[in-house]
Amino acid sequence: MEATYDFLAGRITARWQETQQAGPPGGKAAAASGGRRLLIALAGPPGSGKTTIARRVAQRLNDASGGPRAVAVAADGFHLARAALAALPNAAEALARRGAPWTLDGAGVVALARALRDQAGRAAVAAPAFDHALGDPVDGAVVVAPDVGVCILEGLYLLCDAAPWGALAGLVDERWMVSVPEEVAAERVARRHVRAGIVASWEEARARAEENDVPNGSPKANHQSFSRRSSASQAIRAQLAQPQNPNKAREKKTMANTKEAAASADAASGITMSAAEQTLLMAVLTHSARPEPKWDVVAAMTGAPNAQAARKRYNRLAEKLGVHKVEPQQQQQQQQQQAATASPARKRRGVGGGQPLSKKFKGSTKKVKVKVKDDEDEDEEEGQGEGDMGEDVDDDAEV
Incomplete structure (x- = not known):
């Protein structure tokens, strides 16, 4: 996955530089001085690894010199609170199906994307985040500063064509889709439910994943248009299809x-x-x-x-x-x-x-010594909860 993160970060940097040509230069301060903010919509089913991908790519952008400042924002903060779900006429179904499209504030996600686009270089934009300890979203927990040049929005329904989600297509610069085999996703989500204490047994965790989370991630169920995949999605899929280097x-x-x-x-x-x-x-x-x-x-x-x-x-x-x-x-x-x-x-x-x-290029290439030590296995995400809140990522994901 390291090569994938590097490729995506390089692609975003090149695309961001193109957007800045119309505005004043200035590296990470370009957005603050009037440059346009690049918005990426990264979608995928529960357990596909989109949260990890968004965070790792944003970190690479921030670690690089002369490039844009980046932040990853999860749409999990737009889950309706449990109190709001309990007040619905179908409260029992709403609580059991938490994570389904109609249990999220899709209009709020669209409004956030519009604010991130329009307020670049002008004002900070606040977004909610899901608090796993509380089991509910917290307003204003995430603040995107005016000088942030790249924002990676990640969530389950960001490529959904149905209203209100479909409006996102006209607000973002690129749309990426990540997926894994259904069985792999179900296994990951079930482990997540057990760790979070949502269920009392492994059997209950598997049942919850198969009856709620897996259907939520179905392209047919949430009206995702796979015909709109970007070349970046194809690139990641191709990279991940290659045999992983054991060294x-x-x-x-x-x-x-x-x-x-x-x-x-x-x-x-x-x-x-x-x-x-x-x-x-x-x-x-x-x-x-x-x-x-x-x-x-x-x-x-x-x-x-x-x-x-x-x-x-x-x-x-x-x-x-x-x-x-x-x-x-x-x-x-x-x-x-x-x-x-x-x-x-x-x-x-x-x-x-x-x-x-x-x-x-022999004469111009500066030879450097690279000291490298073997990586540890991929860490699992700490934040776990219901629906699509918090993800693990393995090397068998496909985009």
Whole structure:
């Protein structure tokens, strides 16, 4: 998941920089001086891991220098209080189905998104948060400062097309969907219910998860439109579909070297690359494999329609940078055979146009020593409660 968090943070940074071009520059102070705030809507069923994803990506943005200040805001604070549910004509059903769309203040979520968009750089925006000790939301528990440049809204129904949730589509800049297999989600939510003391037994926890939480997360039940997934959703899904590297230290070092190579490539070439080109280069470097990169993964990360289109886009960028293009495997093997039979003089001159990426930027790449130690297993979220309040995340999530 670390590579996924890094990719999402990089994507948000590039998108945020584009939004600031219309306003004054200034890094993290851009929003305060009039720059536009970037809003991300991250949705998914209970137990999918969206809370963890939102927090980890926001933390990476805040740890980076020169980028936007970010905050993750959960829609859990808009659950109707138990007293409000008890006052409904169908009180018993409302309390049992807490977490269903009609047990949340959807209009309040829309109003929050509108305020976050309109008040950027002008005034702080307060939002409620769910207090797991009380079992109810607390008004004004979260405050988004005027200089926050990126806000990641996460919640169960943020991609719901039905009113009032559907209005969010016109207020946010990107919409992401995260999901896991239904059985995995049910298992996580059941564990959560047991830890929170909501139920007295594992059997009761499983029944509650299967009868309430899993149906709440069904796209059909909450009218989510999967046709509106962004390329970021496809990218995360593709990354998570890759086999996880058992050596996490090696994976972290690889990502560090990838970022350095991408930055050095941009600097050494003297050519300014667009956000899309930077994403493409990062994707190729991250998913390089012999005899050639995993083009299906690169296509998903960059929004290309297929693997062939992704390779063609990269080759155009390679020509721009003056580095080797990547030919299809069969053509590459033919070139290698021709090179093997070439004359010594031709071998000394080199075969093919352009320089290899490693030599092109050899002089400009600053070598750094990366001290890495193995990561611990992913921590589980402390906040647990009813419905979709507080989540765990594992590496088998799909977006």
